[in-house]
Amino acid sequence: MTKVFDKLMDVNARKLDWNFQVYIVHLWEVPNIFNINDINGIEMVLQDIQGGRIQASITKPLVKKWRGKILEFKMYIMTHFIVVDKKEKTRTTNNKWSINFSHRTTVQPVVKPSYPLKAFCFKPIPELLAAEKLEDSVLIDVIGEVIGKEDPRQLITSKGRETKRLAVILEDLENNSIGCVLFGHMVDQILPYLEEGRVEPLIDIA
Template identity: 40%
Template sequence: MSFPGDRIHATVCKPRLELFRNKIKEHVVYSIQNFIVKLNNGKVKTTPHKYKLNFYTKTVVAVLPIETFSFNPFEFRPFHELEKNGSTDGNLLFDYIGDVVGKDEIKGLITRIGDETKRITFQLEDLEQCLLL
């Protein structure tokens, strides 16, 4: 369930990227007009929100005073949830506090569309006692 002030994923396609590159910054609150709403059913979900926003040429972005909303840029989850959801919902991103205690060697990969990329696997250790809720 989403409430006013929840995070929502927004996408800017490459041809319009230059229109918004210098207008949008992290940790800033915006009023946004003229956008397209789509289902958030892509490969990677940066938020659990049901919908996502797509910006286009007529999208207008204006800064609002940050005091307008309570602001917490993190969505911490406990370690056991990372372990439980890692294989079932590997496309949902969330924040975690822990130590990297091991890693594999960097491996080259070819994506589904033929691009070359790299991947590294980390071994994490829970620091749940550091998590402040």
């Protein structure tokens, strides 16, 4: 008998015993603004079989329990969450709600996923260029060939942290181009592929 799971877009504040089968399509740690080695929390975006998404949070008291135990692009069965009005959080999806891990939350890896991973929701470059306003906290996926770049620069953030900045230009198959700015560890990840003498085109997903 096939087990029925709740859908992410059906989440509401009327119950706690939600039961999801989802992929983690984005996952990132939130450092303490005064100490980058201290993690204040873990954020992630979950996606179900219908493509519905929701942001999930692990607050600082539970970070040690879950850090390194759940991975991006893996499927899990997850149960029992605290439902939070999205107004109280940074909005990264179009879901009305977000969810927090609690001490009762359970996470079980799915060894043989029952549906394929579709992690990216690409936005066409012309659509982004034509938009009057974009929510600066909503996650947007863009794909294109890197056709230009500037030299990386060292920066000091408003919080006094040292970081790196690198601007690149992406171009799609219709020759539409858009600028993209990378910060921090993302700069270190892409720099080896931007070395001079590279023959193959570099395709970047941002």
